[in-house]
Amino acid sequence: MKDKEKIKSLHENKKALFDYEVLRDYEAWIMLYGHEVKSVRKKMINLKWSYVTIRNWEAWLIGMHISPYQSVGKKVRENIDSKAERKIFLHKKDIIYLAAKLKEKWFNVVPVEIYLRWSLVKVKIALGKSRKKFEKKQVLKERDLSREASKVIKEKYYF
Numbered sequence: 001m002k003d004k005e006k007i008k009s010l011h012e013n014k015k016a017l018f019d020y021e022v023l024r025d026y027e028a029w030i031m032l033y034g035h036e037v038k039s040v041r042k043k044m045i046n047l048k049w050s051y052v053t054i055r056n057w058e059a060w061l062i063g064m065h066i067s068p069y070q071s072v073g074k075k076v077r078e079n080i081d082s083k084a085e086r087k088i089f090l091h092k093k094d095i096i097y098l099a100a101k102l103k104e105k106w107f108n109v110v111p112v113e114i115y116l117r118w119s120l121v122k123v124k125i126a127l128g129k130s131r132k133k134f135e136k137k138q139v140l141k142e143r144d145l146s147r148e149a150s151k152v153i154k155e156k157y158y159f
C-alpha cells in the first residue's frame with residue numbers, strides 16, 4: 001500500500017470470512033445514490049447475508065442492507081428500498097472468470113469489506129469455497145489454541 005493512498009474500512013463481513021475459504025479477492029466500485037453514500041459513510045450498513053451474482057455479464061450485489069439516512073425527507077425515506085440490488089463494476093475478464101466459477105459446485109462470491117479509498121466507496125469481494133461443518137469446527141479450535149498460546153506467552157514474559 002502506498003503512503004498517499006488513504007483507505008478507511010467501514011464494515012467487514014466476518015460471517016463470510018468464517019463460512020468461506022477465500023481463494024481470490026477483487027476490488028470493485030459500487031454504484032450508490034447520494035443518500036446511500038451518506039449512510040455508508042456513517043457506517044449504517046450490514047453485509048451479513050449478502051452475495052454477488054452475475055446477470056447479463058454484469059455483477060450485482062444482493063442482500064446488502066443500507067439504512068436510510070436520517071436527514072432525508074419522510075416521503076423519500078418511505079420509498080427507499082434498503083435491500084435493493086446494487087451494481088458493482090469489475091473488469092470484464094474478472095466477470096467472465098467469476099461467472100465460470102459460480103457454475104461450479106461449492107463456489108460463491110461474497111462481499112468481504114466495504115471501505116473508502118480516497119473519497120470513493122469500494123467493496124472488496126472474494127471468491128470463496130464454502131466450508132463444511134467439520135472445517136468450521138477446526139477453524140474455531142485453531143483460534144482457541146492460538147488465543148490460549150498467546151495468553152501463556154503473555155503471562156510468561158510479563159510476570
